[in-house]
Amino acid sequence: MTADTHNPPKRGTPHDEFARHLLRTLRRLRKSTGASLAFAGRVVAESGDDPKIELSFFDGDVVGPLRGARLDYGHGLGGHVLQRRRATAVNDYFGSPVITHTYDNLIRAERLSSLVAAPIIVGRRHIGVLYAASRTAHDQLDDALDIVTDEARAIEQQLTVAEVLGTLRTDEDELSLAAWRSRVQESHTRLRRLADTVDEPSLRAQLLDIAADLAGHAPADDIVVRLTSREQDVLSLLAVGLTNASIATHLGIGLHTVKGYVKSLLTKLDASSRFEAVVNARRVRLIP
Numbered sequence: 001m002t003a004d005t006h007n008p009p010k011r012g013t014p015h016d017e018f019a020r021h022l023l024r025t026l027r028r029l030r031k032s033t034g035a036s037l038a039f040a041g042r043v044v045a046e047s048g049d050d051p052k053i054e055l056s057f058f059d060g061d062v063v064g065p066l067r068g069a070r071l072d073y074g075h076g077l078g079g080h081v082l083q084r085r086r087a088t089a090v091n092d093y094f095g096s097p098v099i100t101h102t103y104d105n106l107i108r109a110e111r112l113s114s115l116v117a118a119p120i121i122v123g124r125r126h127i128g129v130l131y132a133a134s135r136t137a138h139d140q141l142d143d144a145l146d147i148v149t150d151e152a153r154a155i156e157q158q159l160t161v162a163e164v165l166g167t168l169r170t171d172e173d174e175l176s177l178a179a180w181r182s183r184v185q186e187s188h189t190r191l192r193r194l195a196d197t198v199d200e201p202s203l204r205a206q207l208l209d210i211a212a213d214l215a216g217h218a219p220a221d222d223i224v225v226r227l228t229s230r231e232q233d234v235l236s237l238l239a240v241g242l243t244n245a246s247i248a249t250h251l252g253i254g255l256h257t258v259k260g261y262v263k264s265l266l267t268k269l270d271a272s273s274r275f276e277a278v279v280n281a282r283r284v285r286l287i288p
Contacts, residue, residue, distance in 0.1 A: 036134050039058040077117045078131070120156055184214055
């Protein structure tokens with residue numbers, strides 16, 4: 001509930017979406033970087049005060065006063081990356097010449113040594129900072145820097161989508177657009193199924209090319225997800241709402257085989273549900 005009106009907070013605001021996406025992101029980030037601690041701060045502003053970075057989200061043991069700390073713009077690693085609008089890694093936090101050392105006591109109390117941080121910026125608005133930190137010194141942080149940067153960009157994209165969806169209304173235009181998209185998805189699925197019935201290689205290739213054109217081609221800087229032909233078939237049928245049993249019937253394969261393909265799709269598309277797999281597949285334009 002909001003403090004001033006006692007009404008529920010508006011769904012889909014950047015801070016709400018930021019918190020919603022972070023738990024799994026931080027868990028994945030700590031695992032993929034080998035960090036001792038993955039954490040994030042969001043930009044908060046109070047009337048009459050300059051914005052602060054409030055450290056509120058953590059994965060890993062927090063042993064010091066880091067939780068709830070508020071950092072100033074331009075100070076420490078978080079303020080530095082927001083000011084520069086780019087990710088930064090420091091092998092030795094206390095010896096780094098690129099940051100102010102306003103928060104050395106906080107970092108020392110947490111027993112951290114090497115840190116990587118990336119800004120989260122939507123449009124021109126500073127939303128937050130994503131961190132991965134280790135309690136031992138590391139000379140090579142290039143991989144960790146890439147991983148943290150990619151995760152920050154993914155959150156930015158999710159927040160942007162949420163913001164756009166939050167402005168939509170279920171009026172006649174939106175319903176027409178939804179119906180059109182459904183027809184395109186069904187056409188994409190039918191083309192792929194038709195291609196499976198064609199023996200002539202060149203004709204089959206043409207049908208698959210048309211299906212790919214309906215889905216579009218991901219931009220060069222999008223995450224590349226490579227699916228087998230059968231995984232693409234299963235994904236197309238997932239997108240039109242078919243159950244595993246129906247997919248098995250349509251493709252003439254066993255139910256357990258379908259479950260295996262679905263499990264593979266969830267992994268490749270970094271999804272925890274069938275719905276999320278379809279959403280992520282649309283994001284990288286594997287399906288319309």
